[in-house]
Amino acid sequence: MKPLPIAALLALFLSPTTGHSTRKSLRFGPRPITRFVTQPHSTSAAASAHPFDVARAFLHSYIDSEYFIRNDSYTDGNTGITHVYVRQLINGFEVADGNINLNVRDGQILSFGDSFFRGSPQSISSRPMMSHASYCGGLAHVSEAAAQTNTQVTFSDKTRARDEAYMRVCAQPLAAVKAAIARDSCSTCDELRRAALYFMIAAHPDELVVDALANEFEAVRHGIHVTHELDQDLRASFLVSGLPGALSPVKARVVYLQIPTESGNTKLHATWRLEIEMADNWYEAYMSVNEPSVIVSVIDWAADSPTPRLDGHLNALEAKIGMGPPGAHSKTGSYKVWKWGINDPESGERTVESRLYDRLASPFGWHTVSRGNNPEGSPKWVASDTYLNFTTTWGNNVFAQENWEGGQNWIGNRRPEGGKSLNFEFEYGVKDGIEKDPKEYADLSVTQLFYTTNMFHDLFYRYGFDEIAGNFQQDNYGRGGRDHDAIIANVQDGSYYNTASFMTPPDGQNPRCRLYIWNTATPYRDGSLDSGSVIHELSHGLSARLVGGPSNSGCLGWGESGGLGEGWGDFLALIIRSTSQEANADELTIGSWITNSTNGFNHSPYSTNATVNPSTYETLNEVEFRNLHGVGEVWAEILWVVLQEMIKVHGRSPTLFPPQQLEDGTTPIGDFYRPSQPRKPLVPKHGNTLMVQLVVSSMKLVPCRPSIFDSRDAIIEADRVLTGGENLCLLWKAFSSRGLGRDAKLHGGGPWDMGKHTNGYQIPEECA
Template identity: 30%
Template sequence: MAALRKLLSSVLLAVLLISETNAIPSSAPYSHATHHRRTVGRRALKLEHYNPPSTFETFGEGLVQAATFAPGGLDTEARTYAATKLKVDYNTVEFRSGFTRDKARHGYVRQKINGIPVANAVANVAYMDNKVVTFGSSFVKPSCNIDKIADPKPTVDLKDVLSKIEEQLEGKYNNQPISLQYLARPDGSVALVHAVQIQNEQVNSWYEAFVDAHSGELLSATDFTYQASYRVLPIQKQDLRGGLELLVDPHDPIASPNGWHLLRGVATTTTSGNNAIALKASQTNLTSQSADGLIFDYPYDTSQEPATTINIDAARTNAFYIANRVHDLAYRYGFTESAFNYQVEGDFSKGGKGGDRVYISVQDSTGVDNANFAVGPDGLSGTARVYIWDKTTPKRDGSLDNAILVHELTHGITSRLTGGGTASCLQSLESRGLGEGWSDALAEWTEQKDGVVRDYVLGDYVLNNTAGIRNKPYSVSKDVNPLTYANVADDFEVHTTGEIWANTLHNIYAKLVEKHGWSSTAMTNPDGSEGNIVYLHIFIDALSLQPCNPTFVQARDAWIQADFNRYGGANKCLLWKGFADKGLGVQAGNYVNDFSVPNDCA
């Protein structure tokens, strides 16, 4: 027993970080960022979700490696740095994933105890020119009481309790690999769990369940589905009041070199391709070309209900177009094969797992007045379900509201880029709120038609209400939208929280466009210096830098570092002033506003 205790002691992992003089540490973690309970399913099952507190540091120009440092590949370097930084055994750090984009390299690792990975203990390190520029960690420090670490040998066979877990989560095991992992618990203990995916395609639920390997109880679950639970519905970018247009060859030849209608080397003539498939009810219920030459020309009859044949075809065509357009846009700004994007084939030999195009189910029968997106980790397809809205006569179709689709698809971008493709690193209440904010912000970005930054109201068309479905319009005017960081504490709900972050980003966007101007070709040409281009580069870059389950403060720090990485800090003071104006100044934390900026920005 003494020998066992000595062995276990050697793998207890410390989370205390080495202090560097040029580090800018985020504020101490707080409860909403680590621990919450949520109700899932029709049976109102109450699930506990715990994320070990995360730390995050940015290092500006970067930390020069020790003289003994010898590059050995991202796998080795990320493990070595994390082990050294956290003062743990190299063999207790496991490489999870990584990629290189532009000059930056991103490595994601996770903690192991007794040779078993810890599901909710991860770290990420980013390099620029072999210098470390960011480090985030949610590695856990188990209690000094060794008995709080569960025995590594299971005593409950998952197959004996799987039916119970399926019933609890109202789904079925989806045949994805089952693994044995440790799970850090709020009381400082570490449970041994079977990790198994439970899915229900009919209602679009998808969980990775963590089942105690000694008791058989369901302890927690990662929720891969993002529910756009707005007051009535999400926003649209353009709606039918603007009229449909026949666009010719809209694919981006860089992002989709084989077009949108080539699947495993075979040309398609339906709303199905390498990046996405738009369907109704089943994979065989697609829209076919209306004329030879891949012409999908289906007008929408606003006098008829959405479920008429021609309107269904218009819905599938628009959903297919938007999904591909978002794929191409995000690709241009860094959401590529190696960075865990959604595509089917070999991802053109550029990395990634492939086999995971996006499914869009239009006029989905499982809901109304809503939309959602089950993200899926790299290698497994994400599924968006878009519903009919019944607040008008005739009813209106969410698949013809572009911002609904952009909002949902953005969940796939943010969830995969945060944490290295696992889709499990936006699970805390605060980080899910950030996710809703990013989704609104990208939808708004795609809607901009010039350099004038106007107030932005969501959902006025389908809701048929000029006030829209948010509490306040997104605005640079504090009279119109006075929300600040401190308001997070007022009503901690993911969509309400998302409004605060989205309004903060609305103001950052306005400042960048005011300073750098606006580009009309930003969606297809990310090489310009205009403000909307700079904004989206920082937006996307920061997602890969931030830690698992980030807080507002950590997301802010990732933006500051992303600007330094790409633009040498040219926008540092602009960003700091923009964040500080919304209460996210240098000393912000624990939902207490701070309006200060660094001394060199005062």
């Protein structure tokens, strides 16, 4: 191919590109040895001792390595547990996957997760034993291996999809990197610029752009600039600007990564840790310092729904959010929507809903942003003082709008206007079999997404996904955590068809939620109107911020851990739907309306009936389930079975929403909570509400990159610290009924091999 001049290369990034209907996504890496310990033996301290002092005393006796306590550690107001996040230091550098998370209450270490490197500080590998090439070599020898790439496809297209997936994430990127190496005239200089450019050559989805970057390697490298800075955690780091394909300057620093050796041991390897925001990906990538062309590990903070195959085009989406002080009150609105719990237009009628927002979660309503925190170029506002009250779908928790062009300029896009009365009532007018352009009802769609996202925010705030835990708010009202991360939610996004995605950067950066049109029926269907799918996507944000702490978005990146994120998303959508709408339903699916298919995204409906859904832990051995969404289906099915057992014993609440706080700041018990006890957290009394609390709390307890076993144990541990363990036997019996008993086993497992799963049905002796 003839090299392109730089001007032509720039034009490639400024013009729309045609390509695949599915995102290209790289995600692989070594999983360090990790363990989750419940009820550890530790020295008791006074109940009044500061949790950090308790943590330091434990660490002093437990490890020899240097470390620091991350500043996103926090105390959970719902449970009283302090979650302390510890990062390992060796030779003055962070071990990026060397984490300990300690769960502390009343002077005791309740449980902890540990992935610290245990070798000698001199055990440094000069060459990366794990790489993009070795990952692809493993894929080539594993049946149905392309499913592990997270390129989403329908099962009827497996063979073609497998071949195409391998080409997109392995063959083409590796060939392009090899071509770039041949044109790299300086093998020892500018390692960071070279590392960033090599990663973009491997990761960019457009083949023309990739070829241009590889052929013009030296010219492009000279156009990239590096500056030094201290990041928001006061760590020495770098900013890389001018990297083609990146929407914002790349954040970079040197860290160690744990990698396996051929002898089965573990060594450290020095890497450049890069945060690269792209149009359809947000990567946490690790490039070898010694060999900057080698990707050692990569996590994509974006998560997708499974999608059929259709042609689409790739475009950029960017967010530049201002900073400033807190905000104030906004009046309530009224919204004509499919109310909370109604899954889709075929499941119920629209009604006008008002007086919705939770006074604790959204104290100033859904339509107010403080002046200092309001993004530049925002819609017009009503008040002109410190508190900006908006009359459109713009507020502290979410900015919702259409994005028909699939482009970067979301701030100026169309939003429905509710007027000073905040009246959002718009016509739908869709009839089966009659074509209708979704743009004609875009105001309704944006309203629906705005409503669903705010309801999700307010509900899970009350279960512990609040500011200090890393939730999504433009203004945190001085209640902890980092501001400036309301959700950017796009309706009818024009960059793809037949999918949905959610990108979750660390706390203090705006996530992106994108919903698309589905051409699976006539007329086409709008993904924002399928609340189960929307809640699934929003749940990716919840789990990404809770597992491993608010500032670590890389804990659910791939493998079994990534599958847990998918499963939690399905389960939370199911429990919301079954509680609010279909109290007796035991056969539910995710995505059946938007896909226009009986089972939606699922192999079988979620059901306690083993004839309808026979999934057990061993189901993960089946080819169809050896991928992120397959793992998620099995995990969600097991949780669904556990939920029904909890409901049998504790009953079902007609709502998942706790009572509104009173003016004095107290929470009424009502029929929602058990009678309160001094110095004890409030405990939901019904099976469904208690299960939501246990699942949310368990996400905070598990280690980074958890396994299914870790997540099972964390739910049991959450019950122990919340109820004293009164549901111990119920939970073990329910888990074991689907093969997840104490003697269940996983043999093997790695970045490209999910191992062999063996059912176990053993329960504790006291439960026999």
